[in-house]
Amino acid sequence: MVKELVCVNCPLGCRLTVEVENDQVISVSGNSCPRGEEYAKSECIRPARILTTTVRIEGAIHRVLPVITEREIPLDMVMEAMDAVRGIHVKAPVKVGDVIAADLLGTGVNLVAARSMDRV
Amino acid sequence: MKKVQAIIIGGGSAGLSAAVTLKKNGIEDILVIEKDEEPGGILEQCIHNGFGLHTFKEQLSGPAYAERFIRMAEEQNVRILLNTMVTKLTADRVVEYVNPEEGTVQVQADAVILAVGCYERPRGGINITGTRPAGIYTAGQAQRYLNIDGYMVGKRVFILGSGDIGLIMARRMTLEGAKVVGVAELMPYSNGLPRNMKQCLEDFNIPLYLSHTVTEVFGKDRLEKIEMMEVDENRNPIPGTEQDIDVDTLLLSVGLIPENHLADQAGIKMDPSTKGPFVDDRYMTSVEGIFACGNGLHVHDLVDYVTLQAAKAAEGAVSYLQNGKPQGEPLRIQNGNQVSYCVPSQFYPQDPAEKVTVYFRVRTPLDKGTLVIRSGDKIIRSVKKRKLVPSVMEEALLLKKDMEGLTEPITIEIAEE
Ligand SMILES: Cc1cc2nc3c(=O)[nH]c(=O)nc-3n(C[C@H](O)[C@H](O)[C@H](O)COP(=O)(O)OP(=O)(O)OC[C@H]3O[C@@H](n4cnc5c(N)ncnc54)[C@H](O)[C@@H]3O)c2cc1C
Numbered sequence: 001m002v003k004e005l006v007c008v009n010c011p012l013g014c015r016l017t018v019e020v021e022n023d024q025v026i027s028v029s030g031n032s033c034p035r036g037e038e039y040a041k042s043e044c045i046r047p048a049r050i051l052t053t054t055v056r057i058e059g060a061i062h063r064v065l066p067v068i069t070e071r072e073i074p075l076d077m078v079m080e081a082m083d084a085v086r087g088i089h090v091k092a093p094v095k096v097g098d099v100i101a102a103d104l105l106g107t108g109v110n111l112v113a114a115r116s117m118d119r120v
Numbered sequence: 121m122k123k124v125q126a127i128i129i130g131g132g133s134a135g136l137s138a139a140v141t142l143k144k145n146g147i148e149d150i151l152v153i154e155k156d157e158e159p160g161g162i163l164e165q166c167i168h169n170g171f172g173l174h175t176f177k178e179q180l181s182g183p184a185y186a187e188r189f190i191r192m193a194e195e196q197n198v199r200i201l202l203n204t205m206v207t208k209l210t211a212d213r214v215v216e217y218v219n220p221e222e223g224t225v226q227v228q229a230d231a232v233i234l235a236v237g238c239y240e241r242p243r244g245g246i247n248i249t250g251t252r253p254a255g256i257y258t259a260g261q262a263q264r265y266l267n268i269d270g271y272m273v274g275k276r277v278f279i280l281g282s283g284d285i286g287l288i289m290a291r292r293m294t295l296e297g298a299k300v301v302g303v304a305e306l307m308p309y310s311n312g313l314p315r316n317m318k319q320c321l322e323d324f325n326i327p328l329y330l331s332h333t334v335t336e337v338f339g340k341d342r343l344e345k346i347e348m349m350e351v352d353e354n355r356n357p358i359p360g361t362e363q364d365i366d367v368d369t370l371l372l373s374v375g376l377i378p379e380n381h382l383a384d385q386a387g388i389k390m391d392p393s394t395k396g397p398f399v400d401d402r403y404m405t406s407v408e409g410i411f412a413c414g415n416g417l418h419v420h421d422l423v424d425y426v427t428l429q430a431a432k433a434a435e436g437a438v439s440y441l442q443n444g445k446p447q448g449e450p451l452r453i454q455n456g457n458q459v460s461y462c463v464p465s466q467f468y469p470q471d472p473a474e475k476v477t478v479y480f481r482v483r484t485p486l487d488k489g490t491l492v493i494r495s496g497d498k499i500i501r502s503v504k505k506r507k508l509v510p511s512v513m514e515e516a517l518l519l520k521k522d523m524e525g526l527t528e529p530i531t532i533e534i535a536e537e
Contacts, residue, residue: 006314010173011422013314015507033173049319050169052181053295054267061158064270066167068181075323082295096187114167115183 005043009035016040048072051081052114055100060092060117067100068114073107081105092119125149126437127215127229129206129382132161133423134414134430135235136189136198141434143196147441151227152198153217155205159193160186161237162415163423165260165267168288170315174424185423209234209382211407231409231437234383234397235430236416240285241375248280250336255343259285259373263292272296274369278346279303280334282310282317284421284511286373291320300324301367304332304348306355309485313421313511333357334370343368376419386410393461394418400450400466401473401523402436403429408445411437418463418479421513425479436473447471451526453518456533458482458489460510467530472523478516480532482508489534491516496528508534 001021007014012032018040019026028040042048050072054064073081081104088101094113101111126142128135131154139152158164163171166182173179176188193200201219208216213229240258257265257273263285265271277298279286282305290300303321308331310317321328329348335357336347350361378396388397389406396417397405404411413433414426448470453462462480467473482489486508493500493516500522508514516532523530 006318008170008315008319009179010170011313011315011512012173013318013512015314047323049323050179051295052167052169053292054167054270056270062268062270064267066181066183066267068167068169068184078295082297096184114181115164115187 003044005040007031007036007039008049009033009039018044020044042072047075049075049078051078051111053082053085055085055088055090057094057117058089058091059119060094061120062117065090065094065100065117066114067111069104070110070112073104073109077105077107085111092117121214122225122227124151124227124229125441126151126231126233127227128152128233128235129209129215130154130161130235130237130414130416131156131159131200131202132235132237132414133163133186133189133426134237134416135159135161135233136186136193137427137430138233138235138413138434138437139198140189140192140196141431142438143198145435145438147438150198152193152200153204153206153215154200154202157203159190159200159202162260165264166288167267168292171423174422175427182423189427206382209386209410211386211410213409229409231411231441233430233433233437234405234410234412234416235414236379236382238376238378238415238419240372241377243372248334248337250338251340253337253339253341253343255339255368256337256370256372259283259289259371262369262371263289266292266296272298274298274367276301276367277369277371278334278365278367279371279373281305281373281375282312282328283373283375284312284316286371287312287316287320289371289373290326291324294324294326298369300326301365302327302329304329304334306331306333306351309509311511314509335362337370343370346370376415378416378418380416383412383416388412391461391463391465393455394463396463398466399464400446401464401468401476401518402439402446403433403464404436404440409440411440418461421511425513429479452529453478454529454531455480456492456531458484458486458534458536459532462516462532467518467523469523469526472518472520474520476518476523478518478532479513480516481510481513482534483510485509486534486536488537490537492533492535493518493522493530494533495526495530498528500530502535505534
């Protein structure tokens with residue numbers, strides 16, 4: 001079977017053609033970087049996405065701090081992950097990359113700060 | 121009057137990149153002026169990932185990308201005035217700004233770089249009748265409320281326009297627990313990037329209504345419902361296709377326009393196809409010593425290109441500060457078949473820049489076509505292209521030897537098959 005996908009890794013949005021047989025990816029074409037191939041493989045087995053959202057922060061310039069998963073987590077866990085993240089409150093200062101929630105929902109992926117925020 | 125070598129108006133990704141480039145080229149006496157309380161610009165509210173894959177070979181969020189440039193600017197000791205609004209720009213490069221500490225100040229600059237970003241087309245810019253209830257926002261406003269101030273603007277949401285901010289907000293509001301009922305797009309194709317169609321709508325089963333628009337809004341104090349209609353090929357609503365949809369929030373994602381107040385004031389010639397200034401191959405506008413870059417020049421979908429282009433504009437300013445204007449008279453780089461705009465739109469055949477990347481967009485989606493760059497009958501280059509869409513900016517490369525000695529304008533066009 002041949003599948004047509006749009007790579008979501010970056011705004012180039014490469015159109016990928018993926019050959020799949022018995023749940024195995026045989027070939028990927030149309031990608032302009034190795035991430036495209038990885039994406040095609042996971043997309044045909046269990047789609048995964050980077051999750052970005054915000055958590056409450058105290059003592060900083062803004063009321064919320066943007067956060068991001070270090071790697072993709074399964075798409076089917078994204079809503080559950082949002083529920084888990086919703087209760088998190090942090091205090092400034094925070095540095096970009098600081099772990100905000102380790103091993104999110106047992107995925108092995110950390111949720112980290114997407115920027116630094118000083119204490120004000 | 122105070123004097124500065126170069127003033128950069130706007131401290132977003134374009135302004136920061138321009139500032140760092142000026143410093144690296146030995147222009148020390150520079151000033152960045154930013155109206156917000158922190159530098160970074162629009163990136164600070166774009167908390168989604170997908171930034172910097174080209175510049176850093178990493179998938180960064182908007183704020184993380186901005187932070188890298190803020191650090192670079194700090195390392196180069198770039199002076200940034202925050203909470204400071206530029207209120208006036210003259211053709212002889214007098215910049216007037218206002219802030220709480222200094223009040224109103226005028227500074228004379230040898231070079232000015234406009235890096236002012238863009239604004240969203242408001243409700244007034246489109247045709248929706250009805251009341252004036254609360255609950256109608258531009259997608260970018262809603263994004264700022266949610267991602268910077270931490271407030272949700274509504275629970276049942278409809279989005280008009282398939283621009284990227286609208287698509288990104290469809291996902292964002294869904295993640296935060298809102299029900300996004302649908303997205304209507306006037307055109308028969310999406311205006312957003314293909315990746316956002318996939319990961320923002322399809323991933324969450326949010327329907328996209330192509331060739332549809334919102335024709336009326338209802339509600340006394342708060343929005344209660346909207347009326348959606350299908351449109352014909354001339355974009356006129358088709359009677360009998362009315363459909364009422366109950367929502368408390370309508371987000372408008374119907375286009376971005378370069379911010380052009382200051383450029384207008386300075387008498388800079390504007391390009392009707394980009395709604396930003398005309399610039400030459402050094403990114404200089406029609407007014408000597410004033411340069412433009414970033415979304416204030418033309419709307420970009422990729423921050424990496426903004427960074428690159430702003431660095432080019434800064435190099436143009438360096439060359440101007442050191443050697444003055446290019447030699448000879450400029451010629452146009454113009455839109456040909458299927459090309460809706462190109463930037464830069466002028467070059468100097470007697471004194472061309474080393475290498476010029478011309479950014480352009482196609483008018484309608486094309487499966488295949490050949491990019492043809494020509495000057496009169498002379499074909500400079502032709503390149504086969506696939507899957508051209510208006511939402512994705514394309515590039516055409518011009519080398520010094522391509523431009524040298526030409527006597528006719530350069531046309532960028534797509535030969536259709
Ligand atoms: C919603 C959205 C989503 C995007 N998503 C992506 C993506 O996924 N990946 C990607 O690579 N790119 C993306 N982009 C594109 C990219 O982020 C932008 O094109 C880029 O950041 C624009 O930078 P800029 O410096 O030109 O404008 P801005 O960031 O808007 O900066 C302009 C600055 O100028 C200041 N300013 C304006 N007027 C004045 C004045 N008179 N006085 C003082 N200061 C002034 C403003 O306050 C602002 O800080 C997105 C853009 C938007 C809008």
